[in-house]
Amino acid sequence: MKCIIIDDEPLAIDVIESYCKALSAVEVISTFTNAIEALDFINSNCIDLVFSDIEMPNISGIELIKSLEGKVPYFIFTTAYPEYALEGFDLNAVDYLVKPIPFPRFLKAVNRVKEMMKLSEVNTSFNVSSAGGETTTASAPHEDDFIFVKSEYENLKIDIKSIKHIQGLKDYLKIHSEASKPILTLMSFKEIQDKLPENTFIRVHRSYIVNVNKITSIQKNRIVIKDERIPIGESYKSMVYSRLNI
Numbered sequence: 001m002k003c004i005i006i007d008d009e010p011l012a013i014d015v016i017e018s019y020c021k022a023l024s025a026v027e028v029i030s031t032f033t034n035a036i037e038a039l040d041f042i043n044s045n046c047i048d049l050v051f052s053d054i055e056m057p058n059i060s061g062i063e064l065i066k067s068l069e070g071k072v073p074y075f076i077f078t079t080a081y082p083e084y085a086l087e088g089f090d091l092n093a094v095d096y097l098v099k100p101i102p103f104p105r106f107l108k109a110v111n112r113v114k115e116m117m118k119l120s121e122v123n124t125s126f127n128v129s130s131a132g133g134e135t136t137t138a139s140a141p142h143e144d145d146f147i148f149v150k151s152e153y154e155n156l157k158i159d160i161k162s163i164k165h166i167q168g169l170k171d172y173l174k175i176h177s178e179a180s181k182p183i184l185t186l187m188s189f190k191e192i193q194d195k196l197p198e199n200t201f202i203r204v205h206r207s208y209i210v211n212v213n214k215i216t217s218i219q220k221n222r223i224v225i226k227d228e229r230i231p232i233g234e235s236y237k238s239m240v241y242s243r244l245n246i
Helices: 010-021 035-044 061-067 082-090 103-130 189-195 234-243
Strands: 002-006 027-032 049-052 074-079 095-098 146-151 154-159 163-169 172-177 183-185 201-205 208-211 217-219 222-225 228-231
Touching: 002 010, 002 035, 010 027, 010 103, 027 035, 035 049, 035 061, 049 061, 061 074, 074 103, 095 103, 103 183, 146 183, 154 172, 163 189, 163 228, 172 189, 189 201, 189 208, 201 228, 201 234, 208 222, 208 228
Parallel strands: 002 027, 002 049, 049 074, 074 095
Antiparallel strands: 146 154, 163 172, 163 208, 172 183, 201 208, 217 222, 222 228
């Protein structure tokens, strides 16, 4: 995958670039200390992935992603400020790495992008090969205790009661279940909500749906499900609190 690195600190660029060089699947085609120059480059070139700092002169990493035209590449934010994480995920960033970044954590983020790119290629191939065939319609809500979702070349059966939460990642959903490893599927939030019982699954954030039966506790603007913490979006807060009788 082709990537660029944006950071106003050259040393931070050197770290990410050295990590990328250790991975044969990642090719750094350019680096930038000026976010405005990077913005022009992204808009005029085919880029798969952007590693971007957030706090930079003239334009922040958050403002940069909001300014992009056309197809937006995958974004991984790299910053020393964890308080920006919520806003980063609001923009469907694939991941958010807090400096100093350990290589295993960096590798996990890159593998997540590779997984999403692979799924995108599979679904594109499937849609092309299916063109001209019968038109399918969205399935109506049903009373079964399971759903099927397409992941790569399979339709996977998922026990509804085992679903802990669902995370939005750009054009994909990542379904976190107690019964299996996370499942990545090309599907919108509306499509998945149509399949799930609305009294059990609620939207708590632009990028999250949770199973209310799995909630362990509420901590300020976070929902805790076992050892995972899920943000509550400001615009969803009143509805979430009302649903949970808080």
